[in-house]
Amino acid sequence: MNPQDEYQLMLTRRHFFSRCSLGIGTAALASLLNESGFGAPPSALRTPQSPAPHFAPKAKRIIYLFQSGAPSQFELFDPKPQLEKMRGKELPDSVRQGQRLTGMTAYQSSFPIAPSIYKFAQHGQSGATISELLPHTSKVADDLCFIKSMYTEQINHDPAVTFCLTGFQIAGRPSLGAWLSYGLGSENKDLPAFVVLVSVGSGRPDCQPLYDRLWGSGFLPSQYQGVKFQSGADKVHFLSNPPGVNKQVRRRFLDALAQLNQENAKEFGDPEALTRIAQYEMAFRMQTSVPELTDLSSESAKTLERYGPEVNKPGTYASNCILARRLAERGVRCIQLFHRGWDQHAELPKALPGQCRDTDQPTAALLMDLKERGMLDDTLIVWGGEFGRTVYSQGKLTETNYGRDHHPRAFTLWLAGGGIKPGITIGETDDFSYNITRDPIHVHDLNATILHLLGLDHKRLTYKYQGRNFRLTDVHGEVIQKVLA
Numbered sequence: 001m002n003p004q005d006e007y008q009l010m011l012t013r014r015h016f017f018s019r020c021s022l023g024i025g026t027a028a029l030a031s032l033l034n035e036s037g038f039g040a041p042p043s044a045l046r047t048p049q050s051p052a053p054h055f056a057p058k059a060k061r062i063i064y065l066f067q068s069g070a071p072s073q074f075e076l077f078d079p080k081p082q083l084e085k086m087r088g089k090e091l092p093d094s095v096r097q098g099q100r101l102t103g104m105t106a107y108q109s110s111f112p113i114a115p116s117i118y119k120f121a122q123h124g125q126s127g128a129t130i131s132e133l134l135p136h137t138s139k140v141a142d143d144l145c146f147i148k149s150m151y152t153e154q155i156n157h158d159p160a161v162t163f164c165l166t167g168f169q170i171a172g173r174p175s176l177g178a179w180l181s182y183g184l185g186s187e188n189k190d191l192p193a194f195v196v197l198v199s200v201g202s203g204r205p206d207c208q209p210l211y212d213r214l215w216g217s218g219f220l221p222s223q224y225q226g227v228k229f230q231s232g233a234d235k236v237h238f239l240s241n242p243p244g245v246n247k248q249v250r251r252r253f254l255d256a257l258a259q260l261n262q263e264n265a266k267e268f269g270d271p272e273a274l275t276r277i278a279q280y281e282m283a284f285r286m287q288t289s290v291p292e293l294t295d296l297s298s299e300s301a302k303t304l305e306r307y308g309p310e311v312n313k314p315g316t317y318a319s320n321c322i323l324a325r326r327l328a329e330r331g332v333r334c335i336q337l338f339h340r341g342w343d344q345h346a347e348l349p350k351a352l353p354g355q356c357r358d359t360d361q362p363t364a365a366l367l368m369d370l371k372e373r374g375m376l377d378d379t380l381i382v383w384g385g386e387f388g389r390t391v392y393s394q395g396k397l398t399e400t401n402y403g404r405d406h407h408p409r410a411f412t413l414w415l416a417g418g419g420i421k422p423g424i425t426i427g428e429t430d431d432f433s434y435n436i437t438r439d440p441i442h443v444h445d446l447n448a449t450i451l452h453l454l455g456l457d458h459k460r461l462t463y464k465y466q467g468r469n470f471r472l473t474d475v476h477g478e479v480i481q482k483v484l485a
Contacts, residue, residue, distance in 0.1 A: 051185035053455025058419025059380040069342030072389040083115040114393035126423030133356040136364035149427025160386035174218035177334035181224040187331030190289035197320035201341020203355035231315025308361040321362035346403035384413025419453040448477035
């Protein structure tokens with residue numbers, strides 16, 4: 001039998017529907033293609049299916065400062081000074097209530113209460129309580145909205161981070177940034193809609209790794225996945241032309257390759273063929289846009305000094321923060337910074353100050369920089385990790401040394417910028433920061449709120465996969481009305 005005839009007989013349901021949607025995919029693709037390159041001008045091919053918000057957004061973009069490893073709320077934002085009187089005493093069973101423990105502390109014979117050794121003070125007109133470890137963050141306290149009553153469902157790092165960023169604890173779902181890229185598209189044809197920057201903390205350089213699937217597209221088309229910028233000379237792998245290939249040669253090569261991929265898409269109905277064209281075109285334009293983006297020579301000495309001494313060291317949190325501002329200026333929809341090293345199971349007093357030095361000044365500088373440029377009003381900032389830490393010490397407790405295990409039942413994060421009510425604190429925990437006593441807020445609620453602020457209804461932003469309409473918040477989530485300006 002002729003192979004083509006055999007293919008027609010074996011055409012799968014998935015390929016059939018892929019073919020049906022090919023026209024829409026081609027039209028959407030055209031808006032990404034270089035006007036001087038392959039394809040018609042974008043203006044000629046815009047369609048009603050182009051991404052758009054469901055309602056007027058409060059924020060145009062998001063910068064998510066993800067502190068991987070879980071910062072301790074005890075040492076940073078949720079002080080419990082009364083615990084000093086209970087130092088070394090056993091955590092009451094009435095507080096723990098038989099809640100799940102990790103395998104690292106489940107078999108401890110003792111659960112001694114470990115008060116924080118750090119001082120706290122109230123800052124700004126809002127009176128926000130912030131640790132001495134974060135002196136720069138304290139200066140922008142009135143711009144922040146603290147949520148002290150966050151909780152999640154996962155107790156170990158990888159499933160908890162996966163849950164925060166995809167709405168599901170098992171890998172395979174689209175990430176938050178991919179959903180935003182899918183729902184809103186890009187504001188800059190020369191840069192991806194979703195960019196990821198990763199730095200390693202000085203607190204625990206050996207902290208658990210981060211996997212690319214955390215900014216992946218899952219079952220969405222792969223054009224929506226995050227693009228990870230590297231710390232080396234080439235910010236994006238394989239972006240530079242190989243020796244002997246100039247821009248003109250690359251242009252001719254891409255035009256020919258696009259024609260082949262178009263034929264492939266037409267013949268077999270594979271939407272990923274169109275994605276490949278879009279990604280090749282984006283890479284071609286990024287050869288110009290990325291070097292300009294990462295060149296800090298146009299930044300004033302005052303601005304660079306504000307971000308701290310590591311701002312000119314590629315791959316540091318400080319360097320990534322100023323890149324985040326520059327990406328935001330250029331219309332990138334979702335910018336996600338991951339900073340590893342917050343997992344202080346032991347020797348917390350030795351490791352935590354280093355993490356805070358890494359992040360405190362650059363974070364505050366980013367907020368001040370955006371505010372001075374008139375961008376904070378339409379840029380949503382999120383700062384937080386995957387869960388909190390326990391009130392009891394993991395391992396031996398001494399006057400100067402202790403560690404804290406994972407605690408998903410109560411933790412703190414903060415929001416700022418586009419659509420957020422500044423200078424407020426939401427939620428409370430008990431005297432042990434172990435259980436929430438007011439305004440419990442789930443990770444699904446946070447994600448629903450993020451989408452809402454960017455003009456998307458989390459119940460309407462769906463994608464049909466394997467016969468079911470999926471969404472970031474699954475069947476859960478409520479917008480946190482109290483944080484809305």
